[in-house]
Amino acid sequence: MKSVGVGCLVLLMVMLHAAEAAVVKYDWNVDYMFGAPDCVEKLILAVNGQYPSPTIRAVEGDTVVVKITNHIPTESVVFHWHGMHQRGTPYFDGAAYVSQCPINPGEIFTYKFKVDRAGTYFYHGHFGMQRSGGLYGSLIVDLPASKKEPFAYDGEHSILLNDWWHKSIYEQELGLNSVPFRFVGEPQSLLIEGRGKYNCSLYPATVPPTPGCLTCNATSPKCAPHVIPVTPGKTYRLRIASVASLSSLNFILEGHKMTVVQADGRYIKPFDVYNLDVYSGQTYDVLFTADQDASKNYWAAINVRGRNPKTPTGLAVLQYLPNEATLLPTTPAPVSPIWNDTATSISLAKQILAKVGYEAAPPKKSHRTIVILGTQNNINGNLKWALNNISYVHNPTPVIAALKYNIKGAIDSTPPPDYPVQDYNIFVPPKPSLSANYGSPLYVFKRGSVVDVIVQNSNTLTPNNSEIHPWHLHGHDFWVLGYGQGMYDSTKDAASFNLIDPPVRNTAAVFPYGWVALRFVADNPGAWPFHCHIEPHFHMGMGTVFAEGIHNLPKLPSQTLGCGLTKGLHR
Amino acid sequence: MKSVGVGCLVLLMVMLHAAEAAVVKYDWNVDYMFGAPDCVEKLILAVNGQYPSPTIRAVEGDTVVVKITNHIPTESVVFHWHGMHQRGTPYFDGAAYVSQCPINPGEIFTYKFKVDRAGTYFYHGHFGMQRSGGLYGSLIVDLPASKKEPFAYDGEHSILLNDWWHKSIYEQELGLNSVPFRFVGEPQSLLIEGRGKYNCSLYPATVPPTPGCLTCNATSPKCAPHVIPVTPGKTYRLRIASVASLSSLNFILEGHKMTVVQADGRYIKPFDVYNLDVYSGQTYDVLFTADQDASKNYWAAINVRGRNPKTPTGLAVLQYLPNEATLLPTTPAPVSPIWNDTATSISLAKQILAKVGYEAAPPKKSHRTIVILGTQNNINGNLKWALNNISYVHNPTPVIAALKYNIKGAIDSTPPPDYPVQDYNIFVPPKPSLSANYGSPLYVFKRGSVVDVIVQNSNTLTPNNSEIHPWHLHGHDFWVLGYGQGMYDSTKDAASFNLIDPPVRNTAAVFPYGWVALRFVADNPGAWPFHCHIEPHFHMGMGTVFAEGIHNLPKLPSQTLGCGLTKGLHR
Known part of the structure; x- marks a missing residue:
């Protein structure tokens, strides 16, 4: 606690x-x-x-x-x-x-x-x-x-899910930026509400554990499992959020059916699951009833999906009061669908629809469509991610200040492309001739315009490999109009968009070799990152910035300035 | 290389x-x-x-x-x-x-x-x-x-000396700021020109080495010993600088006499040594002749002084050409005077005198004298260092900008005391009633005035313990007028000052339970840190700022601003 x-x-x-x-x-x-x-x-x-x-x-x-x-x-x-x-x-x-x-x-x-x-x-x-x-x-x-709320419950709990490394983030960042590339690797642990338990014996014999691992024991109060107490027979709202760095997670409440009622804070048409994929950047509200054998406690569990997992299940305790929290379940850790069963994940994603009457339908048409192709690239030996061949790097002048004060040199004056290069083959690694460049691109939208963003996935630099990317937009929610496999084809795929009850979200996954179509209204003056929520991916360039209503931007508080080209004393 | x-x-x-x-x-x-x-x-x-x-x-x-x-x-x-x-x-x-x-x-x-x-x-x-x-x-x-130069040599080499830890500086900083206090501990290695060799077997059995230590072998090019090549019979100028974090170091050139000719870039009366104390922040120029048996190579070595050493000798190779650099000496690592032989260190310090005719004598009188008592204190459970009961903390507005633009709230408006509390007993740990406070003190001197600074050492919080502190002044050199033991007594100690040929330096050590008297001319408009050059000590508050000629400060370039109260867009 x-x-x-x-x-x-x-x-x-x-x-x-x-x-x-x-x-x-x-x-x-x-x-x-x-x-x-x-x-x-x-x-x-x-x-x-x-x-x-x-x-x-x-x-x-x-x-x-x-x-x-x-x-x-x-x-x-x-x-x-x-x-x-x-x-x-x-x-x-x-x-x-x-x-x-x-x-x-x-x-x-x-x-x-x-x-x-x-x-x-x-x-x-x-x-x-x-x-x-x-x-x-x-x-x-x-x-x-x-x-x-359009649903009832007796109590609630909130849990944050994430993955965890023993290496410092500074070493992780350096490794990602090194030649040769040093990947962060799979996480050592999965945590529920900041608690997990690393098995020190998992270190290979040739790599002895770090000194800190000597504190690894079940009685350590700092890492006792997180506890979710419930009263038998009562119904609970569980607020689930994934802040994972790398992993797509699958959440299970051992033996308990969950009714999913909200996604990213927006109402969805309720549906029942026994396990739930939660991508980094997403939240879900689920209801469950403590309707199982009350003499026992149960596992709340997370497993890795979308990547070949090397990390043990992350576990918390669903405590049936008045049982002790220390009464650990004797059952094995719950098992999620196998990591590469993408069909199940897509099926779940498609099951998520807005609750009609509670969430507005999208505008019927968009004013502008951009197709953003995410690729993994080798830029001068560095492994990077790029969008339409631009790998995002931060410029030390805040984009919002560069726009508001028309500061030259702070952002790329050339707009990034609205479409990928023609005839890009998403099913094979990128050709070296299509190598990306570094940049700080900015997509400027007309204020109030309706924008469609198609995020297109592709093969990484490794043959036969394409990864899940959860895309997050700042400053807006978007309608998730549809998911598709293969290369997005505007002449036929747009016709398949769900314009009736698409879910409203701020984070949506694009699946391996697939695309996801998002629609939003550019009605919030400001500069807003749109990026893959996987921390190493954004750090490696998988993001861009959207902006609208530049001339309507409010005066910027001086506490937000002082770096890059906003330096200087304001008197 | x-x-x-x-x-x-x-x-x-x-x-x-x-x-x-x-x-x-x-x-x-x-x-x-x-x-x-x-x-x-x-x-x-x-x-x-x-x-x-x-x-x-x-x-x-x-x-x-x-x-x-x-x-x-x-x-x-x-x-x-x-x-x-x-x-x-x-x-x-x-x-x-x-x-x-x-x-x-x-x-x-x-x-x-x-x-x-x-x-x-x-x-x-x-x-x-x-x-x-x-x-x-x-x-x-x-x-x-x-x-x-008033001395002759055939060639020269420069070497940086320092101590080295395997723990990140971020963990070190946090440990120093933690309750309970976690000291950085003695260094794992001593490095000459950034090279040393850690003996992995030195890790206690209960603390297995870190994975990185597996690369520990003599053939690793990254950590082969630094080599100082010399031609037999020739005389060399060796430029020695200590950037050590914690350790006072003693430098030895195995079997070679060294003639010390400069200290901190200033001429001193030459004297001969076979080993030389170098405190963090100091530089020495020494001359030596490659006059030993030319069939062998020799060790250049550093050992810890002033603290009970737990770190092996740091070694480089003095290569007598045309011997191979890989021809390691078979002799044991050179041994320095025992760590707590303070008398020898003081004796050496007193041997350092200016070279008359090359360095000016100090003004005969000072306009102002401040006595700065350095103490180790417990502030709300945190172990800190303080000067006249103020433990320095940085304020995010640069002092020079606060002065130049008269920014309120950026520095302490109350001047720090010119003297310690009366009747302070430097031979015992500080009384809890004399606990220090945090602050960002500033000593302002009249431009062009002659200032004496007496740095007074004391017992730490540990009974019968007092440490060496090398004090460094930015923006100026000072004359080291004298060293003394016990509490400085202005009525008699000032009479002992060397006003004839005191050395001119930017860094001088104060020895356990002793004082050092420094004189400088406050003729350089600006704001200048005066602090213990031991990195953890300054980080724990052992510093202050001197300033002079505030109204003569030049306009500050906007690239130097933008933080703290200098935020805001300058247009």
Whole structure:
């Protein structure tokens, strides 16, 4: 359980006074800490000495104010409020070098934004690979008393899912940028709400465990499994969010049927599952009833999908009260569908539809379509990802400032291509002649226009290999109009789009050798990253920036500036 | 051997054209790299993929221009040019949050300064513990052709000495800031010019070596010992600099007498030694003649002094040509005076006197005397160092900008005390009632005034323990007027000051339970750190800032601003 920090006390005090829209304040100190989420000690990025970082909880319509003090000696940070649209406050979106300058060591930075829609969200670091370093937490927005959910439950719990490495993120980042390439590899552990248990005996004999692994034992309070307590017979809402760095995860509540009712904070047509794929960047709200043998506890479990797994199941305990939390299930760890059973994953994705009457249908037509082909490329010996042959690199001037103040040289003046090169064969590795380049591309959309984005997957540099990529858009939700296999063909595939009840989301997966079609309205002035939510992939260039309403951008707070070409004293 | 980088080529081209004062340009890319200086792989901070960072070489009067591009994903950097006075360019002194904002990831920053005095210097990172992380290199300033050294030699070599840890500096920094305190511990290796050899079998049986240690073997080119080649019978100038993080080092050139001719780039009265204490932040120029049995090679060696050593001797090879560099000496590693033989160290320090006629004598009187008592304190459970009860913490607004633009709240408005509390007993641990506080103190001196600084040592929090601290002043050299034992007594100790031929330096050690008296002229407008050069000690608060000529400060280049209260767009 998390300790109650100063931030929580402030929150409680504020909420006691709040009948209507309130201001919910948090005071966060960011620093390194020694943690052992899976019983192996490592340096973690933490807020108020907590891992995961503290939960933010507010009511729809509230204003959340988070005062950040960066205590890290030499490293800057930002916080992205994943799923928040930041209407009117695009400079508080928390994407380093897109919406703001990173917060320097010693600085205080105050985020202030409205939480305009109830649902299950989260937040995380959005600079380098700081999310993988541990900088993330839950962001739960409740419905106001005047509104009711279209489903009933007796209690709720929220859990963050992720994967975990023992190597520092700095070594991971360097490895990804090295020639020869050093991949981060498969995670050592899978964590539920920041807890897992690494089996030290898993280190190969030739690679002895690190000294920290000596603390690896079941009684260590830091890495005891997370516990989800339930009262037999009651129904619970489980708020599930994946902040995974690399892995596509499959969630199982041993022996319990789950009814999925929300995705990314938006209502979907309820459906039942016994296991659920959750891609990094996605959240799901599921209902389950504690209707099993009450003399036992059960496993809550996550397994890797989409990559050949080398990581043991991540386990938490579903505790049937009044059983002790320490009464571990004697059953084996739950098994998910096999990792490369893509058909099952696609089938699940297609099952997710909007709840009619609760979510609006998309506009019938779009004004502009862009097709973004994601490829893995070798750029001068470096392994990178690229979109339409451009591998994204950050420019130290925030894109939003470059646009607002018309700063030359901060972004590429040449617009990126709306389409891939013609006749690209997605079924084989990219030809060396199609090698990508580095860039900081920007897609500018007419304000209020309807945009279709087709994300096209392809074969990596390895023959017969194509990976899952969960695509996340900042500042907007999009309608997921459809999934297809092979190369997207506008002349026939657009006709298959679901314009009736497509789900509304902020993160959608594109499957191996397939495409996903997204539609959104460019009605939120600002600059918004659109990127693969796999941390190493974005770090290796798999992202771009969308912008709209440039001339409607508000004045940028000076606390968001000071880096790159926004340097200089403002007096 | 270092590879010849782009920077060196530029240098050569520029130097070929330079008969008189030249502009010497370097183009540096700063990033992490995987290195194995002592055969154990670790993430290192590097310039142009080199460790140590490239050597800067210029001629007295030249202007050095160093263009820095920071490629580190989330960490900012600065470079301090240790021993350079930065007259007229105090904003290029490279002390984070004193003379400039740190250089953000992705940014380009160009240092430009005059090297106004020939000698042996070095440069290093000056943010957090980035020097310990590997960010340092030699800075050699040659005499112009029109001037001659008052000593003769046939060739020269320069070597950087340091101590090395396998734990990352981020973990080291966190440990130093943790409750309970986790000390960095004694170094795993001692390095000469960035090379050493860790004996993997030294890890205790209960702590297996890290995976990287598997590369530990004598044939690894990355960690073969550094080689100093000499021709028998010739005399060499050896430029020695210590960038050690923690250790006081003793340097030995096996079987060779050394004549010490310069200290910190300034002329001293030559004297002979067979071993030489070099404190972190100091440089020495010594002459030696290759006059031993030419059929053999010899060890160049460093040992720890001042702390009970747990680190094996650091070794390089003095190669008598035409012997092979791989012909290792069969003699045991040279032995230095025992670590706690302080009398020998003090005796050596007192032997160092200015070379009359080459260095000016100090002004006969000072206008102001400050006595700075360094203590180890427990502040709310944190182990810290303090000066006159203030433990230095950086404020994210550069001090120089706070002064120049009169920015409120950036520095402590209350001047720090000129004297310690009365009747402080330096021979016992500090009383809990004298606990220190955090602060960002600033001593402001009248421009052109003569200042005496007495640094007073004391007992740490451990009974019967007092440590050596090498004190370094930015922007100035000082005269070392004297060393004494016990509490400084102005009524009698000032009378003992050497006003005839005190050495001129930028770094001087204060010995256990003793004091050192320094005199300098506050004639260089700017803000200048004065701090213990032991990296963990400064990180734990053992420093302060001196300033003078505030109203004469030049306009600050906007590239040096952008952090803290200097944020905001300058248009």
